[in-house]
Structure formats: C-alpha cells, structure tokens
Amino acid sequence: MNEEVQAALDAALAGHTAINLEIYYWWCTALMIAIHAGFLAYEMGASRSKHALASGVKNILAFAFMIPTFFAFGWWIYLSGYNWPFGSDGVDFSSIDLMAWDFEGAAAGVPWSENMGPNLQDQASGVFWAAFTLFACTTASIYSGAVIERIKLSAFIVTAVLLGSVVWILGASWGWHPTGWMVVEWGYRDVAAAGVVHTIAGFFALGILIPLGPRIGKYNADGSANDLRGHNMPLTVTGLMMIIIGFFGFLGACLIYDPAGNWVNIYGLPSNLSAFAFNTLMGLAGGVIGCYFITRDPFWMMSGALGGIFSVAAGIDLFYPPLAFLIGFVGGLIIPVGAKMLEKLGVDDAVGAVSVHGFCGIWGLLAVGIFCAGYPGAGDVPAISFMGQLKGAGVCVLLGFVPALLIGIVLRVLGLLRVRNEVELMGLDEAEIPSQSYPEFARWEEATAGDGYDRPRRPRMDGPGRDGPRNDGPRRNAPMVRDRADRQTMDRTDPDRVPPVPPRKPS
Amino acid sequence: MNASPVESFDGAGAIFTFAGQQSTVEGIFWAMCAVLVLVVVASAIHEIAIGRKASRRNRR
Numbered sequence: 001m002n003e004e005v006q007a008a009l010d011a012a013l014a015g016h017t018a019i020n021l022e023i024y025y026w027w028c029t030a031l032m033i034a035i036h037a038g039f040l041a042y043e044m045g046a047s048r049s050k051h052a053l054a055s056g057v058k059n060i061l062a063f064a065f066m067i068p069t070f071f072a073f074g075w076w077i078y079l080s081g082y083n084w085p086f087g088s089d090g091v092d093f094s095s096i097d098l099m100a101w102d103f104e105g106a107a108a109g110v111p112w113s114e115n116m117g118p119n120l121q122d123q124a125s126g127v128f129w130a131a132f133t134l135f136a137c138t139t140a141s142i143y144s145g146a147v148i149e150r151i152k153l154s155a156f157i158v159t160a161v162l163l164g165s166v167v168w169i170l171g172a173s174w175g176w177h178p179t180g181w182m183v184v185e186w187g188y189r190d191v192a193a194a195g196v197v198h199t200i201a202g203f204f205a206l207g208i209l210i211p212l213g214p215r216i217g218k219y220n221a222d223g224s225a226n227d228l229r230g231h232n233m234p235l236t237v238t239g240l241m242m243i244i245i246g247f248f249g250f251l252g253a254c255l256i257y258d259p260a261g262n263w264v265n266i267y268g269l270p271s272n273l274s275a276f277a278f279n280t281l282m283g284l285a286g287g288v289i290g291c292y293f294i295t296r297d298p299f300w301m302m303s304g305a306l307g308g309i310f311s312v313a314a315g316i317d318l319f320y321p322p323l324a325f326l327i328g329f330v331g332g333l334i335i336p337v338g339a340k341m342l343e344k345l346g347v348d349d350a351v352g353a354v355s356v357h358g359f360c361g362i363w364g365l366l367a368v369g370i371f372c373a374g375y376p377g378a379g380d381v382p383a384i385s386f387m388g389q390l391k392g393a394g395v396c397v398l399l400g401f402v403p404a405l406l407i408g409i410v411l412r413v414l415g416l417l418r419v420r421n422e423v424e425l426m427g428l429d430e431a432e433i434p435s436q437s438y439p440e441f442a443r444w445e446e447a448t449a450g451d452g453y454d455r456p457r458r459p460r461m462d463g464p465g466r467d468g469p470r471n472d473g474p475r476r477n478a479p480m481v482r483d484r485a486d487r488q489t490m491d492r493t494d495p496d497r498v499p500p501v502p503p504r505k506p507s
Numbered sequence: 508m509n510a511s512p513v514e515s516f517d518g519a520g521a522i523f524t525f526a527g528q529q530s531t532v533e534g535i536f537w538a539m540c541a542v543l544v545l546v547v548v549a550s551a552i553h554e555i556a557i558g559r560k561a562s563r564r565n566r567r
Binding site for chain 1: 532535536538539542543546549550553
C-alpha cells in the first residue's frame with residue numbers, strides 16, 4: 001500500500017470518528033430530553049390539581065433558563081474550576097486562592113470564543129456543551145419536584161440557575177473531570193455522576209426546603225404529617241418511566257468516544273457501553289424490588305427504579321451485575337425510609353427528591369469505596385478507596401446544601417421565597433396561570449364543592465359551557481378544591497406568615 | 508481493603524471478579540437469587556394475610 005492510499009485511509013477514518021462522536025452525543029442529548037418530559041409529567045401528576053399547571057410551568061422554565069445560563073458561565077466553570085479554590089498545590093486550606101481558575105485552559109469555554117458557535121474546525125465543543133447542558137437541566141429538574149405547590153416562580157428560577165449553572169458544575173469540575181482536585185487528591189470515582197449530579201441536587205433541595213417550610217396542611221397541630229397526594233398517580237408513574245428512558249441518554253453521554261475510536265469514561269479509563277447496560281438494568285430492577293418490598297406503592301417503586309440506577313451510577317462500569325442488583329435493592333430500601341425520616345423531621349419534600357437522589361447518591365459513592373477499593377486510576381491518580389469516596393460524598397453534600405440554605409434564607413428574609421398563604425390555598429394555577437388544567441372538572445367541582453368558600457371571579461375567557469351561556473360567566477379554573485387537610489389548617493393560618501415547622505411528634 | 512482484580516489495564520478483561528475470587532462472584536449471584544425468592548415469598552404471605560382480612564370483613 002503506498003503512502004498516498006494510507007494517508008487517504010487515515011483521513012477518512014479520522015473523519016468518520018469525528019462524525020461518529022458528533023452523532024453519538026447528538027442522540028444522547030435528544031434522549032436526555034425525555035428526562036424533562038418525564039419530570040414534567042411526574043411533577044404535574046404529583047401536584048394537587050389546583051397547582052398542576054404551575055408545577056409544569058416551573059419545570060419548563062427550569063429547562064429554558066438552564067440553557068442560556070450554562071452557555072454564559074456553566075461550561076466555563078467546568079473547564080476552569082478543577083483546581084479552585086486551592087490552586088495547583090493540592091488541597092491546602094491555608095492557601096486558598098479565590099482566583100485559582102484556569103483562565104487560559106478554559107478560553108474555549110468563554111461565551112464569545114470561536115469554539116462556542118458554528119466552527120467547521122471544531123466537531124466536539126457543541127455536542128459536549130449540549131450534553132453537559134442537559135446534565136445541568138437534569139439537576140434543576142431534580143430539585144424542582146421537591147418544592148412544588150408553594151415556591152415563588154422567580155425564586156425557583158434564581159435557585160435553579162444557581163444549582164444547574166454554578167453549583168453542580170463546580171462539583172463536576174472537582175470530581176467529574178480527569179484533573180479535578182477530588183480525583184487527583186483522593187482518587188474519587190463517580191463515573192455516572194451519582195455524587196456530582198444526584199447528591200448535590202438532592203441536598204440542594206434540602207437546603208431550600210428548610211427555609212421554604214412545608215405546604216399548608218402537611219402537618220397537623222400535634223406535629224403528625226398528612227399525606228398530600230398528587231392528583232394523577234398514573235401520570236406520575238408514567239413520567240418516572242420516561243425519566244428512566246432519558247437516563248439511558250444521560251448514562252451514554254457519560255462515556256467518551258475518544259479520537260482513537262475507543263470508549264473511555266470521564267476519567268480517561270477504558271470502559272464500554274456493555275458494562276453500562278448490564279449494571280443500569282440490574283440496578284434499576286434492584287431499586288424497584290427494594291421499594292416494592294417495603295411499600296408496595298407504585299410511586300415509590302418507580303422512584304426506586306431511579307434510585308437503583310443512581311445507587312450503581314458511581315461504579316456503573318465496575319460492578320458485577322448481581323452486585324449492582326443488590327446495591328440497587330439497598331438503594332430501594334433506603335428511599336422510603338429516608339423520606340419518612342425527613343417527614344418526621346418536618347421537611348416536606350413533595351416527591352422524595354432528597355431521598356431518591358441525595359441519599360441514594362451517597363450510598364452509591366460509598367458502595368464504590370466498599371466494593372471497588374484498589375481499582376487503579378489513570379496515571380498518577382490514586383486508586384479507589386473508601387475514605388476517598390467518603391470525603392467526596394461529604395464535599396458533594398456540603399456543596400449542595402450550604403449555598404442552597406444561604407440563598408434560601410436570604411430569599412425568605414426578603415419575602416421572595418414563598419407565595420402568600422391565600423395564593424397557596426387558592427391554588428397557584430388560579431393565581432398565576434392564564435390557562436386551565438381541567439376546565440371540565442372545574443365546572444363539576446364548582447357545582448359540587450359546597451364548602452362556602454368565597455371564590456374570586458374572573459372575566460369570562462372561554463366560550464359558553466356545555467349547559468349554555470350563564471349570566472355570571474363561567475369561573476375560569478374555579479375549582480379551588482381544597483384537601484381536607486387544607487380545610488383543617490386554613491382557619492388557624494395567619495395569611496401573612498409562612499406556617500412554622502411544627503415540633504416533632506413525641507415518640 | 509483491596510477488592511479490585513485489576514492492577515493495570517494491560518490486557519484487563521472482566522474487572523468485577525474481586526481479585527479473581529470466583530467463589531465471591533458466585534456468592535453474590537446466589538445472594539441476588541435469595542433476595543428475589545425472599546421478596547416473592549414475603550409478597551405471597553402479605554397477599555394471603557390481606558385476602559383473609561378481606562374475607563373476614565366480608566363475612567361480617
């Protein structure tokens with residue numbers, strides 16, 4: 001074979017490799033949008049009917065705000081923050097340098113760089129940025145479900161941007177980057193982002209939930225909790241199934257198709273999709289069965305499917321598949337127990353996000369330390385160790401929780417965190433959303449409610465109803481169906497004050 | 508603790524076998540089977556108990 005033919009073959013191979021890379025991440029990104037379709041259905045179904053559309057709007061806006069903000073600064077933080085705030089000397093709390101960003105290395109991530117836009121010489125930046133942007137959207141959606149039915153939309157957008165375009169991506173730069181300081185110093189291993197996405201997002205949600213307070217009617221005067229069920233369980237569990245579909249895109253995008261045509265994980269270590277396939281499905285099954293064993297509730301079983309995947313995510317390319325099943329099973333046991341524990345502590349997490357993502361994420365990180373200790377790293381990176389995983393989990397917990405708690409307290413002090421009690425009782429849809437979730441039900445509920453509540457009237461927006469024109473005009477979205485728990489609490493509630501978290505019920 | 512069978516990536520194949528301890532791998536496999544059986548048996552017992560309770564209620 002002469003040199004010209006060889007050169008032509010090499011060029012063709014390089015071209016195909018680049019195109020394969022683009023195509024792979026393009027479709028992983030597309031598949032990840034199913035996560036958001038799933039979260040949309042899940043959160044609307046998990047809301048009571050009077051809040052369903054407001055929950056949907058919140059979710060849609062989280063998706064939309066994350067994309068431009070991740071373009072503006074999220075991607076740059078990932079590329080530049082891997083040594084921040086310690087610098088290149090390693091973890092030393094006595095020499096913290098707040099300017100220890102890699103300005104030079106991250107030049108390609110500056111929003112006005114040549115790489116951040118159409119560029120015929122760059123077939124990687126766009127698709128990698130897109131995949132990471134969808135990871136960011138996922139973190140925001142994880143947090144979104146926990147705070148439904150009472151957070152102000154503006155407060156949610158600000159906090160979601162803080163999580164999705166700053167906090168989690170800084171954690172990713174530290175622990176999900178081949179030269180991140182957690183990786184280089186501790187041998188931290190988190191291949192499919194159990195810690196940097198799920199633990200951080202779960203504990204961010206917890207940090208907001210504490211200043212946000214529980215929904216009206218969640219707790220009785222004696223501290224016992226009510227179960228404020230969502231209005232559409234089939235929609236909720238279908239949404240959860242869609243999230244699982246989307247996670248196949250998410251997990252696939254955690255592998256890198258390197259220029260030599262090999263699969264490597266985010267740390268540059270050899271890996272492959274077959275390993276991911278074994279353990280994703282086995283972890284999923286373990287999570288479902290674990291939750292079924294404890295609760296027999298389809299909501300928790302589907303949450304268990306997600307929790308099982310997150311429990312194996314950190315070592316998804318390392319575990320023996322039946323071990324992944326057992327790790328997922330334990331994750332499935334942790335979820336309802338953790339959710340119940342938080343409820344007893346007065347934390348009203350509407351969808352169990354802290355438990356599913358936060359607690360399972362920690363368990364997954366520790367499982368890698370227990371079962372894969374000694375597995376080598378790339379180059380001089382230390383091997384996996386239990387202490388390295390434990391310290392990494394601690395960093396993820398603090399990185400999620402502390403900024404959220406601080407911004408939550410500030411927003412609460414300014415009165416910007418939570419809607420007024422009248423709005424919450426009336427329903428966020430009625431107050432904020434110019435369309436209706438179930439207009440036909442509204443008429444029926446209006447006619448049959450009979451609870452004496454003086455509902456506000458709105459101008460007629462739609463045509464005459466099925467029963468013909470009415471003199472007073474149909475009340476748009478007027479149901480205001482309050483749960484029994486709402487009714488019990490309403491008279492005791494000062495409308496200008498967020499209800500305090502009641503003391504724990506004595507055991 | 509060193510549970511990893513892989514000390515270098517040269518020629519690495521199966522990476523889950525816990526330092527080549529085939530018996531550990533088989534033990535994990537049977538543990539998974541035991542969990543599956545446990546859950547099915549617990550489910551059957553639960554359903555029998557529920558069925559009896561429903562029958563008693565119906566008789567009353």
